[in-house]
Amino acid sequence: MLRDRDEKAEAELKAAAEARKEKLRAETAMSSVPQEIFDSTDPMLEARLTELTEDALRLLRGRGHMPSQEAISSLPLEPVASEEIAGFLHSLASRPDAGRPPLLEGIENEFFGVLIDTYLTARAAMQRRALNLLKDGLDLSPEAGLDRLTSDLVTTLASLGKKGSDERLENLCKQIATAVVVASPALGDEP
């Protein structure tokens, strides 16, 4: 009876250790820590996970002790020498203050870029959604094809020549780029 209980407990604990290992593996894979610092594909990671889970297993079997401060201290820590910190702070202090960075700058261009990326890489339904958002964003009629778009661009360019506006020119270029990418059969299937 006691043996059965021990075996059952051992099986549960092994399962617990394995579950913990999986959890750690998932967390490492999803981390935002730069890969140069902590590489989740590093083969040593497996050794680290095994070590951690074995510690847990020993503890759970009642033969180990709670993780000591030493054990916690043995977890990986990116080495940063105090001299390097001092050097960094010194160099930071010697740089001119660049002031406040602009907020919400480049959002529109980034958004159009993401829409075109989505059009080129996503599944069909998502492609249609991206195309519709592109058309909405560029104020084009839903049925506008490349000919119609080109005609609109020519008209706009002609008016540009009279007024001369950098912002309008940039917007126009964006429309041309979008139209070329969206209409190019080589880059994506027609949705």
Next chain:
Amino acid sequence: MRTRTADEVRRQAIEAFAHELVASHLVVGMQPAGGRESEAALVSLVAALHTAVASGTAMPLRLDLSPECISHQGEAIASASLQARRLLQCAQIQGIEAICFGEGLTPVEAGRLMALLLDKDHDQRWQPDALANAMRHRGIRSVQFVLQTGAGAKKPNLTTDVREAMRQYQDLADALHENNTLARRDLDLDMASASTVIERAIQQLEVEPSGLLAVATKDSVDRFTTGHSVRVALLALRVARAAGATRNQLLQVGTAALLHDIGKSKVPHEVLFKQGSLNNEEWAYLAEHPRLGAQILLEQPVVDPTAVGAAFSHHVCGNGTRGYPRSPFPIPPGSTSRLVRVCDVFEALTSVRPYKRALTPCEAYTVMFRAEGDFDPRWLHFFVRTLGAFPQGSHVRLDDGSEALVMEQGTRADRPIVRLLSGAGGTALLPGQPDRVPIGELHEGQVRQVAAVLTPDRTIDTGAGPSEWLTQTAHSPCLRRTHSGSA
């Protein structure tokens, strides 16, 4: 190195169990019944209970569930409570004051317990007889519920400001968790709830920022990386506010930062929980989470271009030519994405993970500046200058041995204004003792300095004098470690 006392070991084991209880409740509520991740969470819960038994914790282990937090013998377990909103709500609806866990608990039984707590058909207070029947019917023998009585449960030991900060943090975590669940099920996100909680966080950061930022560092339940995203949002709000953002701009930046990792909810479990190392193809799938996140946000009835951009570009470096996802053409990240990227990496470096230790802010800045080209230099510089050597919410020890919380930046980056948590030498604060202290300035006849930074797992000496940062004088280490082997 100091050996922990038996009481500390027991307290840590109980906290770990509370953590697994919250995580199991979240996972089972999100995953299909019997799913691999649910099973793993339940096994971890039982393992944590065994650890508590091994630490000498008296059984059954009783955890009290008040509306705001989980507690044990009147002591609030803040770290596990920060993502416990759902569990605490379930307990309130069903009239449960406490749960007592016996050492015979098995994963199967724990699964039945979660099913009982998550039972949508039972949205009312339990009557004792009905509860006894339900427990018997479901085969739950190792767990007992303590039902609420008219007398009311004993309140856990929380000050009003900590309680308020916890509530705010729980709101943020819960809104994000809800949206992750909706995304995983291919349903429309609740963008309104995300905006509402960000709006409240903006207000809280204006009134008393350090409380919320300090509470954020204590979140130990980071299943689905919810805590990470909440902390990134708080950092982004803090920095954007310093950059002069209007309230509307703060709302945009905060929402974008909160949802920047929403794509992770779509990464298949077979990739996430694969046995063994990921192959190149699987790694490539994982690296698609920014694109998946952007697509989730593009599918919403109302599209927020700032949030779409941050979800897509937060791993993109420079002008769109490096990092991931790889696009057929370079997409230059917008300003918000570049800020979120800085906050994202800083948060990852300064938080404890089961597989790595936490860096101090100065260490993290130094590491980030090693790869300065991976970030927008304007945001990186501004971020460092805004947060300073001791960011708001940091836990520090002063040169008289008292411990304190950084409330706000002072006249220099190394001279914050702190709130004392203990008196000199770690003694209790005396009644009427001033608890706000400007560092490096004469206050109540004393000039105090920050002597050490306390991270969750390290104490790092700051050196004898103030750092040279922003004073443009001689070289002097800002931080000098007391622990060998960490440099």
